[in-house]
Amino acid sequence: MDYDEDDSSDDLASDGGGTPSWRRRLVTWTLAAIGLGLGFLIPYTLYLNHEVGQRFGQLRWQIPTRVYARPLELTPGLTLDATTLKTELDAAAYRDDGAGARTGTYAREGGRWTISSRGYNDVDGAVPGRRVELVLSGGRVASLRDVASKKPLKVARLDPARIATLYGQKQEERRLVRIEDVPELLVTGLQAVEDRDFNSHFGIDISGMVRALFKTATGTRQGASTLTQQLARSGLLGIGQEQTPTRKAKEILYALLIEARYDKRTILEAYFNQVYLGQRGSQAIHGVAAGAEFWFGRDLRDLSTEQIALLIGIVKGPSYYDPRRNPERALDRRNFVLGEMHETQLIDDAEYQRALKTPLGVTKTPGSTAANRFPAYVDLIRRQLARDYPADALAGAGLSVMSGMAPSAQAQAEGAVTRTLKSLDNKRRPPLNTGLVVTDVHNGEVVAVVGSRDFTQHGFNRAVEAQRPVGSLLKPFVYLLALAQPGKYSLASYVDDSPVTVTLGKGKRWTPGNSDGRSHGTVRLIDALAQSYNQATVRVGMQVAPERLGGLIKTLAGIEATPNPSLILGSVDQSPYAMAQLYQFLASGGEIQPLHAVRGVLDANGRAVNRYDKEPAPAQEGDAIAARLITIALQHAVTSGTGRQLVGDGLGRLSPAGKTGTSNDGRDSWFAGWTGDHLAVIWVGNDQNKETGLYGGTGAMRVWSAIFSRLPSAPLQVGDKGIDWQFVVNQNTTDPGCASARRFAFVAGFAPDYAPCPMPQAEPEEESGGWRDWFGIGKRDDEPEPAESAPQQEQ
Numbered sequence: 001m002d003y004d005e006d007d008s009s010d011d012l013a014s015d016g017g018g019t020p021s022w023r024r025r026l027v028t029w030t031l032a033a034i035g036l037g038l039g040f041l042i043p044y045t046l047y048l049n050h051e052v053g054q055r056f057g058q059l060r061w062q063i064p065t066r067v068y069a070r071p072l073e074l075t076p077g078l079t080l081d082a083t084t085l086k087t088e089l090d091a092a093a094y095r096d097d098g099a100g101a102r103t104g105t106y107a108r109e110g111g112r113w114t115i116s117s118r119g120y121n122d123v124d125g126a127v128p129g130r131r132v133e134l135v136l137s138g139g140r141v142a143s144l145r146d147v148a149s150k151k152p153l154k155v156a157r158l159d160p161a162r163i164a165t166l167y168g169q170k171q172e173e174r175r176l177v178r179i180e181d182v183p184e185l186l187v188t189g190l191q192a193v194e195d196r197d198f199n200s201h202f203g204i205d206i207s208g209m210v211r212a213l214f215k216t217a218t219g220t221r222q223g224a225s226t227l228t229q230q231l232a233r234s235g236l237l238g239i240g241q242e243q244t245p246t247r248k249a250k251e252i253l254y255a256l257l258i259e260a261r262y263d264k265r266t267i268l269e270a271y272f273n274q275v276y277l278g279q280r281g282s283q284a285i286h287g288v289a290a291g292a293e294f295w296f297g298r299d300l301r302d303l304s305t306e307q308i309a310l311l312i313g314i315v316k317g318p319s320y321y322d323p324r325r326n327p328e329r330a331l332d333r334r335n336f337v338l339g340e341m342h343e344t345q346l347i348d349d350a351e352y353q354r355a356l357k358t359p360l361g362v363t364k365t366p367g368s369t370a371a372n373r374f375p376a377y378v379d380l381i382r383r384q385l386a387r388d389y390p391a392d393a394l395a396g397a398g399l400s401v402m403s404g405m406a407p408s409a410q411a412q413a414e415g416a417v418t419r420t421l422k423s424l425d426n427k428r429r430p431p432l433n434t435g436l437v438v439t440d441v442h443n444g445e446v447v448a449v450v451g452s453r454d455f456t457q458h459g460f461n462r463a464v465e466a467q468r469p470v471g472s473l474l475k476p477f478v479y480l481l482a483l484a485q486p487g488k489y490s491l492a493s494y495v496d497d498s499p500v501t502v503t504l505g506k507g508k509r510w511t512p513g514n515s516d517g518r519s520h521g522t523v524r525l526i527d528a529l530a531q532s533y534n535q536a537t538v539r540v541g542m543q544v545a546p547e548r549l550g551g552l553i554k555t556l557a558g559i560e561a562t563p564n565p566s567l568i569l570g571s572v573d574q575s576p577y578a579m580a581q582l583y584q585f586l587a588s589g590g591e592i593q594p595l596h597a598v599r600g601v602l603d604a605n606g607r608a609v610n611r612y613d614k615e616p617a618p619a620q621e622g623d624a625i626a627a628r629l630i631t632i633a634l635q636h637a638v639t640s641g642t643g644r645q646l647v648g649d650g651l652g653r654l655s656p657a658g659k660t661g662t663s664n665d666g667r668d669s670w671f672a673g674w675t676g677d678h679l680a681v682i683w684v685g686n687d688q689n690k691e692t693g694l695y696g697g698t699g700a701m702r703v704w705s706a707i708f709s710r711l712p713s714a715p716l717q718v719g720d721k722g723i724d725w726q727f728v729v730n731q732n733t734t735d736p737g738c739a740s741a742r743r744f745a746f747v748a749g750f751a752p753d754y755a756p757c758p759m760p761q762a763e764p765e766e767e768s769g770g771w772r773d774w775f776g777i778g779k780r781d782d783e784p785e786p787a788e789s790a791p792q793q794e795q
Contacts, residue, residue, distance in 0.1 A: 063175075063176060063397070063398030063604065064165045064166055064398070065165070065166040065394055065397050065398065065399040065400070065401060066162055066164070066165055066166075066399075066400050066401070067162070067163050067164040067165070067166065067372075067378060067381060067401045067403055068160040068161065068162055068163065068400060068401065068402050068403060069091065069092075069160045069161045069162075069163050069403060069405040069406065069407050070160060070402070070403065070404050070405060070406060070445065070447070070599065071120070071122060071127070071157045071158055071159060071160045072085075072088045072092075072157070072158045072160075073155060073156075073157050074132070074134055074141055074144055074153075074155065074156045074157070074158070075141065075144065075154065075155050076141055076142070076143060076144050076152075076154070077140055077141060078140060078141040079139060079140055079677065079712040079713060079714045080136060080139070080140065080141055080712050081136065081139050081712050082108075082111070082136055083710075084408040084711070084712050085113065085136065087407060087408045087411055088158070088161075088406075088407055088408050089106055089115070089158075091161035091163075091407035091408075091411075092158065092159060092160060092161040092407075093161070093293070093297045093298065093299075094106050094115070094158075095297070095298070096108065099114070100113075100114035100115055100116050100131065101116060101131070102116060102302055103116050103117070103118045103119075103129050103299065103301060103302055104116065104117075104118050104298060104299050104301075104302040105302070111135050111136045111137055111142075112133065112134075112135050113133065113134050113135075113136065114131065114132070114133050114147065115131070115132055115133075115134070115158065116129065116130075116131045117129045117130055117131075117132070117156075117157070117158045117159050118159045118299055118301070118302075119159065120159040120160065121400065121602055121606030121607075122157075122402060122600075122602075123402055123599055123600030123602070123608045123611055123613065124608075125608075126606070127157050127159070129159075130146060130148070130156065131146070131147040131148060132144060132145065132146060132147060132153065132156045133145050133146075133147050134156075139712060144156060160402070161407050163372075163373070163374055163377070163378075163403070163405055163407070164372040164373070164374060164377075164378045164381075165372065166372075166378075166394055166401075175287055175289035175290045175293070176273050176287070176289070176398075176604070177269075177272060177273060177287070177288065177289045177300060178269065179265055179268060179269040179272070181300070181301070182272050182288065182300065183300065183301065183303060183308060185305065185308050185341070185346060185347075186272075186288065186300075186303070186308045186311070186312070187268065188344075188346050189308060189309065189312050189337065189340075189341050189346055190227070190312050190315070191227070192340045192341060192343075192344040192346060193312050193313075193337050193340045193341075194227055194230070194312075194315065195226045195227040196344075197226075198226065198227050198228075198264065198268075199264060201226060201228075201259075202256065202259050202260075204226060204228075204229065204252055204255055204256065226255065227267070227268070227271050228255040228258055228259055228267055228271075229252065229255040230271070230275070230315075231255075231258065231267065231270055231271045231274060231275075272287060272288045273286070273287045273288075273289075274286055274287065275287060275288065275291075275315055276318060277290070277291035277294065277295075277311070277314055277315070277318050278291065278294055278295065278314070278318045278322070279318065279319070280294070280366050285318075288300055288311060291311055291314070292307075292311065294366050295307075295310070295311065295314070295323065295362045295363070295366075296361060296362060296363060297363040304355075304358075304361070305338075305341075305347060305351055305354075305355045306334065306338065306355040306358045306360075306361065307361055309334045309335075309337040309338045309341065309355065310323060310330065310333075310334040310337070310360060310361075310362075312337045313330065313333035313334045313336065313337045314330070314333075316333065321333045323360045323362045324362060324364075327360060330360060331360060334360065335356055338352060338355050338356060339352075372458075373456060374405070374410065374449075374455075375451065375455075375456065375457065375458040375459075375461070376435075376449045376450055376451025376452065376455065376461045376462075376463050376464070377403070377405055377410070377446075377448070377449040377597065379451065379461045379464065380446065380449055380461070380463070380464060380577070380597045381401060381403055381597050381598055382394070383464065384596060384597055384598050384612070385401070385598060385601070388601075388610060389601075397604075398603075398604035399601055399602065399603060399604065399609075400601070400602040400603075400606070401598060401601055401602075402598070402599045402600045402601070402602065403597055403598055403599060404440065404445030404446050404447055404596065404597055404598070404599055404613075405446070405447060405448065405597070406440075406447040406448065408711065408712075409438050409447040409448040409678070409707075409711055410447070410448040410449075412448075412707050412710050412711040413436060413438055413448040413449075413450050413680075413707055414450060414455050415706070415710070416703050416704075416706035416707040416710075417434055417436070417450050417453060417455065417703060418453075419706055420702045420703045420706050421433075421434065421453055421684070421703075423702075424684075424694070424699065424702070428693070429692055429693060429694075430686040430688065430690040430691075430692060431686060431687070432453065432684055432685070432686060432692060432694075432699075433452060433453045433462060433684075433685065433686065433687050434450065434452070434453055434462065434682065434683060434684045434685075434700075434703065435450065435451055435452070435461070435462030435463035435464075435466050435575070435576045435682075435683050436448075436449070436450045436463060436576055436680060436681065436682040436683070436703065437449055437463050437576050437577050437580040437595075437680070437681050438678055438679070438680045438707070439580055439584060439587075439595060439678065439679045439680075440677065440678065441584070441587040441588050441674055441675075441676070441677060441678060441679050442588070442677070443593065443613065443615075443616070444584060444588070444593030444594060444595050444596060444616060445595075445596060445597075445599065445613070446580075446595055446596065446597040447678070449461075449463045449464075449577075449597070450463060451463045451464065451465075462575075462576070462683065463575065463576050463577055464575055464576075464577045465575060466575050466576070466683065467573040467574060467575060468573055468574070468575075468663065468667075468668045468683055468685060469570060469571065469572070469573055469663035469664070469667075469668055470570045470572060470573070470574050470579060470661055470663075470668075470670060471569070471570040471661035471662050471663045471668065471670060471696070472532050472569070472570055472659065472660060472661040472662065472670075472696070473570055473579055473583075473659055473661035473670050473672055474549070474553070474567070474568070474569070474570040474572070475529060475532060475537050475568075475569075475570070475659065476529065476586065476630050476633070476634060476659055477549060477552055477553060477556075477582070478537055478540055478541045478544065478549060478568055479525065479528075479529050479537075479540060479630060479633065480552070480586075480626050480627070480630050481544040481548055481549060481552060482525070482540050482543070482544050483626050483629045483630065483747075484622065484626050485544075486746070486747035486749075486750040487750060489525060489540075490525070490629075490744065490746050490747070490750065490751075490752075491524070491525055491526040491629055491632065491633055491744050491745055491746070492524055492525070492526070492728050492731075492742075492744040492746070492752070493524070493525045494522050494523070494524060494525075494731070495522070495523060495524075495525050495528050495536045495539060495540055496521075496522060496535075496536060496539055497514070497519055497520040497521060497522070497523050497528060497533045497535045497536035497539075498519045498521065498535065499511065499513070499519055499535060500512065500535045500538050500539055502538065502542060502565045504564075504565065510565055510566065512534045512535065512538055512569060513534065513535065514533055514534050514535055515532075515534065515662075519535060520533060520536075523536060525540070525633075526632075526633045526636055526744070527636075527641075528540070529630075529633045529634070529637065529641075530633060530634070530636045530637035530640060530641030530642070531637075531641050531642065532637075532641070532642050532659075532660065534569055537568060537569065538565070538568050538569065541565070541568030542565065542568070545563075546563040546564060546565055546567050546568060547563040549563065549567055549568065550562070550563035550567060551563075553582060555592075556581070556582050556585045556592065557578055557579075557581040557582035557585075558578075558581070559572065559574060559578055559582065570661065570663075575683075576681045576682065576683045577595070577681075579670070579672060579681045580595060580672075580679060580680075580681040581594075581595050583672045583674070583679055583681060584679060585623075585627065586627050586630055586631060586634075586657075586674070587657075587674035587679040588616070588619070588627075589619055589624055589627050589628065589631075589719070590619030590620070590623035590624035590625075590626065590627035590628075591616045591617070591618065591619045591623075592616060592617065592619075593616040594616070596612045596613065598612045599611070599612060599613040600612060600613060621722060624721070624722065625721075625722040625723065625747055625748075628718050628719065628722070628723055628745070629723075629745060629747070631657045631716070631718050632657075632718055632745050634657035634658055634659055634673075635655060635656070635657045635716065635718070637657070637658060637659060637660075638651075638652075638656055638657065638658050638673075639652070642659075642660045642696065642697050643656075643658045643659070643660060643671075643673070643697060643701060645697055645701065645705070646658065646673075646701070646704075646705055649705045649709060650709065651705060651708055651709065653715065654675045654676070654708060654713060654714075654715050654716060655675075655676075655715045655716045655717070656673050656674065656675050656708070656716055657673060657674055657716060658671060658672060658673025658674070658701070658704070659671070659672050659673070659696075660695065660696025660697045660700075660701055661696045661700075662694075662695045662696045665691045666691050666692055666693050666694055666695060667685055667686070667689055667690070667691055667692060668683060668684075668685045669683070669684040669685060669692065669694040669695060669696050669698070669699030669700040669701075670682065670683055670684075670696050670700050671696050671697075671699075671700035671701040671703070671704045673701075673704050673708075674716065675708065675713040675714060675715065675716045676713065676714035676715050676716045676717060677713040677714045678708075678711065678713050680704055680707055680708070682700040682701075682703045682704055683700060684699040684700045684703060685699075722747065722748050723745050723746070723747070723748060724745070724746045724747070724748040724749070724750075724751050725743055725744070725745050725746075726743070726744060726746060726751045726752075727741035727742065727743050727744075728741060728742055728743070728744050728752070729741050729742075729755070729757070729758060730755075730758075731752055732752050732753055732754060732755035733751050733752055733753065733754045733755070734754065734755055734756065734757050734758075735756070735757050737757070738757035738758075739757075740758075741757070
């Protein structure tokens with residue numbers, strides 16, 4: 001049968017060219033779809049490729065800046081007790097493993113300690129880890145040696161505690177590691193559990209995806225993501241979002257591009273730094289190094305087999321397998337990982353059985369990844385770095401800030417505040433608050449700061465920001481100026497503590513009185529300072545001139561004060577930090593030491609980029625001698641003056657020097673005191689400036705006493721250089737055996753003339769208590785100290 005072309009059937013309709021129309025349309029649509037797809041896919045792939053290069057090309061994350069305490073420097077003879085050493089070790093996340101053989105561990109047997117330090121980067125360069133043995137005896141380091149060489153050591157430094165983390169825009173805790181720093185078992189174990197074909201696939205595992213689809217079809221969910229896909233998901237797509245086909249396709253594209261651009265080593269290193277391992281509030285924990293600290297309080301290098309297995313197990317679901325909240329699930333998952341390690345012969349039978357029997361080993365609370373727990377100290381750090389590092393540049397910059405904080409001193413200061421203010425609370429007294437600063441007298445480092453009674457509270461930092469009347473804390477500097485004139489004044493000089501009137505401008509007069517309402521006649525200068533007599537101090541201060549006092553405190557501490565006569569008795573508002581800077585001159589033996597909370601800053605590679613711990617200039621001879629004389633006088637204030645309760649507290653062993661201070665109406669209680677190692681300046685009062693009824697000796701000094709009752713510190717020893725000790729009767733030096741003689745320190749070459757021991761007779765009235773002395777009634781040791789700064793009286 002013949003057919004004409006025109007007789008073709010309807011469903012085979014053709015165009016003039018003879019091609020069936022439906023085929024032509026199919027080809028056209030297919031080519032158009034391919035063209036559109038390529039037109040979209042190629043630019044989109046190029047965009048994703050650019051994004052991959054930008055994010056992973058240089059492995060840049062917003063890395064937080066970490067703040068570290070000072071390293072504990074151990075030396076033979078160092079004042080140190082077992083409690084303080086353990087506090088320091090705990091703060092630096094050391095663990096007692098009974099042997100002290102692994103890095104980050106210690107062992108104790110009586111007074112003998114074995115410690116294996118980790119090594120760290122400091123402002124002076126890298127400090128290698130080492131295993132040391134020290135013996136504590138009598139509150140000191142009796143011996144120190146290297147365990148490996150068995151040779152004595154002059155010094156050993158333990159790696160410092162991390163005390164704060166400064167974040168950028170994202171609350172992500174991350175600590176970058178290089179692949180060679182990751183334990184081999186963690187590298188191989190992760191692949192055994194998550195991606196056995198990692199070294200051979202090109203970003204996606206086709207066979208694994210087929211298996212996952214089959215499992216899903218049978219009702220069982222199974223993941224098929226390679227490590228590269230997981231990296232793409234958390235590093236570029238972000239965690240915590242719902243999985244959709246579009247998102248999955250994007251993840252696959254990212255994985256293919258990552259594999260095309262980078263080698264397996266780079267990808268694996270990026271994974272270890274990016275993997276999400278937990279959450280603490282708004283703070284996400286990324287990377288295996290941060291995860292090791294967060295879950296185990298350990299350095300990554302210190303993890304055991306079972307801890308590595310748990311870390312790998314947590315990768316699958318940090319919330320679901322949270323070992324603190326869901327220990328049973330976490331244990332099952334860990335044991336599964338151990339089984340995979342055993343199956344792939346990464347661990348042998350003995351290690352497998354041992355690890356299975358071991359508890360999870362996570363810390364009860366998150367490790368040192370915690371954000372700022374010391375807000376007042378970190379606030380001081382921020383202030384001191386502000387000139388070189390604006391807030392935006394500091395947070396999230398990956399820097400290491402090496403501070404001067406001593407964890408043991410900070411702990412003792414916080415404990416003293418809690419105990420003392422609780423003991424001072426009563427219904428008649430308004431709420432008390434405090435601010436304090438503790439420094440190292442040798443170098444000006446700030447070792448502790450408390451800015452509030454609730455010392456974990458962020459906000460107003462009373463140690464730095466509170467401006468309160470300092471009262472008698474300025475008196476030592478009045479006498480310092482006087483003693484700088486050794487031809488006119490000495491500690492043995494007589495001064496007049498009778499009523500005094502100072503003529504002011506516009507016909508006004510100022511008549512300050514003593515806090516006890518009495519005059520004490522003619523007294524020795526050392527006693528006028530030790531007993532904090534206002535009238536005698538004003539007379540001396542007017543002789544040396546308020547203008548010189550104002551100039552002195554500006555030079556030593558940058559304190560700006562109007563040089564009115566009332567400045568002599570402390571009519572200036574200052575913070576504890578400012579007063580600590582002022583007293584540092586005395587405590588350091590006459591050196592001008594700028595206080596600093598920051599020793600130095602390291603970049604992300606551990607190199608020092610800024611130093612703040614410069615050696616202070618040596619004290620000038622005249623400054624050193626004057627500072628020694630004031631120190632001697634303020635040691636007398638502790639043994640026989642307004643600070644004598646410290647001796648009753650058992651602190652006479654430290655031979656401390658100190659000065660109380662009280663503002664009008666008992667609103668502000670101050671104490672500044674120092675030992676051979678530490679200076680502490682403390683304020684106690686009410687935030688609303690209400691009367692507290694506390695004096696310097698009954699408020700702030702109680703906090704000081706509570707700190708130094710537990711803080712190891714060397715006794716204060718005043719050197720004799722430039723000092724001439726002589727026995728004195730009346731206004732002459734005399735023989736040591738003279739019954740009425742008293743020993744004083746003079747500037748060498750300025751002791752008064754010698755006179756033989758006189759016949760026994762009454763010395764000119766000094767240290768007299770008036771009618772109370774006639775009847776043998778002295779002030780009781782437990783009687784509250786009076787306020788040293790009387791109300792300003794004008795008439």
